[in-house]
Amino acid sequence: MKAGVFFYLSGEHPDLPEGEVRAILEAEGFGYEIRVGFPQVLRLVLDPSALGSVGERAGMTHVCCLEMFACDADMDAVRATFDRCPELEIEGTFEVRVRRIMGSSPHMRTM
Known part of the structure; x- marks a missing residue:
């Protein structure tokens, strides 16, 4: 089951934090759909079980959470x-x- 999630990204670089999250998801075999985001916020639709992998591996992500609305x-x-x-x-x-x-x-x- 897929759900909306968001990642609060580091502001150290304009592209690397999002690229890191996407690379982790692709390396772990998780498919995802990109939603409209905001500066330092990446919003995706994906299997919520992917949050654990990103949370453990991402160095440029402050928080990863389910999006309630x-x-x-x-x-x-x-x-x-x-x-x-x-x-x-x-x-x-x-x-x-x-x-x-x-x-x-x-x-x-x-x-």
Whole structure:
């Protein structure tokens, strides 16, 4: 089963971190589909079991995670998108944390 994932990449070089992730996936035999990303964020669709290989081998990736959903950087959009995700069976309250990367979304409060 494939799922959306994202990788928070090192900003040390514009191309090498993404190339490293893609090379690891190809060497391990994992197929993937590229989604639109952002500076220092690589978004893919792939088998989530690949995250372990990338996490162990990648030196220029800070974090690799399953993507619950993607939306505009606006609290109303977060709420609306979350409400349209019935597979996220969260009861009670939850917290959204924002990490500003390269000055993105300056209007949002961060961690």
